Amino acid sequence: MAHNFDIVIIGGGILGTSLSFFLSSLNKSKKIAVIEQAHTVAFHTSGRNTGKVHAPYLYNPKKKKLFAKSAFHGFEMWEEYAKLRELPFKKDGVIEVALDKKGIKVLEKYLKWGKQNGLEEDDIKLVSKEEMKKIEPEIKCEAALHVFRDASTDYSKFTKSIMKDSKKSGTKFLLDTKVTKIKQENGKWSITLNDEQEITAGFVINAAGGQAIDIAHSVDVAEKFTDVHFRGEYWKAPKEYNHLTKTSIYSVPEFPDYPFLDPHWIIRVDGSCEIGPNAVPVFSPHGYDAAENIKEFIPKMLEMLNSGARKAVFDKQFQELAVNEIQSSMSKTAMVNRVKRFLPKIDASKITQKGTAGIRSSIIDDKGKFAPDVILVEDEMSFHILNYNSPGATGALPFSAHIVNHLNKTGMLTSEEEDAVCGPWKFSQIIEKLQ
Numbered sequence: 001m002a003h004n005f006d007i008v009i010i011g012g013g014i015l016g017t018s019l020s021f022f023l024s025s026l027n028k029s030k031k032i033a034v035i036e037q038a039h040t041v042a043f044h045t046s047g048r049n050t051g052k053v054h055a056p057y058l059y060n061p062k063k064k065k066l067f068a069k070s071a072f073h074g075f076e077m078w079e080e081y082a083k084l085r086e087l088p089f090k091k092d093g094v095i096e097v098a099l100d101k102k103g104i105k106v107l108e109k110y111l112k113w114g115k116q117n118g119l120e121e122d123d124i125k126l127v128s129k130e131e132m133k134k135i136e137p138e139i140k141c142e143a144a145l146h147v148f149r150d151a152s153t154d155y156s157k158f159t160k161s162i163m164k165d166s167k168k169s170g171t172k173f174l175l176d177t178k179v180t181k182i183k184q185e186n187g188k189w190s191i192t193l194n195d196e197q198e199i200t201a202g203f204v205i206n207a208a209g210g211q212a213i214d215i216a217h218s219v220d221v222a223e224k225f226t227d228v229h230f231r232g233e234y235w236k237a238p239k240e241y242n243h244l245t246k247t248s249i250y251s252v253p254e255f256p257d258y259p260f261l262d263p264h265w266i267i268r269v270d271g272s273c274e275i276g277p278n279a280v281p282v283f284s285p286h287g288y289d290a291a292e293n294i295k296e297f298i299p300k301m302l303e304m305l306n307s308g309a310r311k312a313v314f315d316k317q318f319q320e321l322a323v324n325e326i327q328s329s330m331s332k333t334a335m336v337n338r339v340k341r342f343l344p345k346i347d348a349s350k351i352t353q354k355g356t357a358g359i360r361s362s363i364i365d366d367k368g369k370f371a372p373d374v375i376l377v378e379d380e381m382s383f384h385i386l387n388y389n390s391p392g393a394t395g396a397l398p399f400s401a402h403i404v405n406h407l408n409k410t411g412m413l414t415s416e417e418e419d420a421v422c423g424p425w426k427f428s429q430i431i432e433k434l435q
């Protein structure tokens with residue numbers, strides 16, 4: 001194995017893998033590596049999500065401009081890529097329901113945002129309670145947004161396929177390999193892998209998902225931020241519920257600052273149905289089970305008490321929400337009841353199997369506030385992507401192209417071929433669309 005790389009990307013989720021895809025297409029003779037501690041790419045959040053290619057109606061075009069743009073273009077890019085590589089992609093739409101008058105106002109705002117973010121008249125429509133009864137007879141609501149430009153897929157398959165393409169352009173994927181130490185030495189990065197082997201890199205990109213803040217702190221950047229982890233759990237619905245609705249149903253978030261708290265009725269790309277995710281506070285980015293959470297409890301509590309997270313943890317609304325979420329984790333009925341508000345037919349006693357949980361890591365600043373958007377931190381020899389949350393999988397390709405372009409334009413990296421062909425796209429055309 002080579003020991004000296006030009007660019008090392010830490011993290012083989014959908015983000016790190018997509019970054020490597022563009023970087024290796026533009027830099028055929030540079031040595032590029034993706035380092036992933038799991039045995040496969042997309043083992044963590046990228047392979048444990050709802051699998052939706054989200055239309056950008058939930059995102060304020062002023063506050064989340066880049067994410068909204070990435071989601072908008074992500075839809076067409078994943079659709080094209082799925083065709084090229086014969087991967088699952090079903091344009092099955094989504095319905096967002098309002099359960100009261102206040103919710104209808106939110107839907108009107110979402111409709112406006114959706115259009116400002118690029119959706120057209122026939123991509124998104126506000127429908128009345130009566131119209132909704134005809135479209136989805138089992139749904140109870142006061143009004144709904146019917147969004148047609150939304151799809152279901154399997155992001156684990158997408159990431160694995162992008163990895164194959166990236167490998168063809170020369171990227172080395174070091175799997176089962178954890179970055180355990182990283183330091184600057186003689187104008188290069190010296191990176192320790194699995195506590196034993198050493199490699200060097202000229203430039204490091206930190207795309208380590210739930211551990212990105214730890215990597216950043218280990219090289220003394222982004223010190224005013226910390227993170228908290230939430231486990232999103234799912235319950236699988238029995239087959240008899242597979243045709244209860246034609247479309248996945250989301251509801252207007254009860255707490256707009258925590259939009260990830262309202263479980264949905266999900267139709268997956270294979271036609272099976274699930275309820276979820278909730279957002280249970282846990283103590284590790286891998287806190288899928290009690291053993292890992294017990295192990296990480298004390299270090300994480302100490303870290304939180306010494307950072308801005310302390311303010312969030314002692315915030316009354318946060319505490320109430322956390323208790324609510326823990327309850328929904330302990331009681332299946334509590335979670336099912338949240339969906340029952342708009343889909344009354346479901347019966348918790350028929351739902352017996354858990355789905356695959358995924359973990360969301362949210363960044364908190366020194367004032368105890370949740371960061372609303374992705375955070376990009378750069379220095380001369382490294383680039384850190386923090387708080388890369390929903391709809392991160394949808395936007396991974398355009399977002400990665402944007403980052404690679406930014407690194408080129410600011411001179412942090414100099415690509416050999418700025419207008420290379422990357423899979424079915426020309427790099428310059430992607431960038432043009434993102435302007």
Ligand SMILES: Cc1cc2nc3c(=O)[nH]c(=O)nc-3n(C[C@H](O)[C@H](O)[C@H](O)COP(=O)(O)OP(=O)(O)OC[C@H]3O[C@@H](n4cnc5c(N)ncnc54)[C@H](O)[C@@H]3O)c2cc1C
Binds near residue numbers: 010232360389
């Ligand atoms: C419950 C849930 C549902 C979601 N649903 C959707 C959805 O429907 N649609 C959508 O678009 N988005 C969705 N998202 C968001 C989306 O899944 C994430 O934004 C995206 O997967 C983040 O990708 P990533 O590559 O940054 O992170 P990850 O997939 O977590 O990848 C980071 C990788 O870095 C590796 N790593 C970390 N530290 C090290 C180290 N020291 N050495 C080596 N490797 C390391 C980890 O092992 C991991 O594999 C959802 C998220 C959650 C939690």
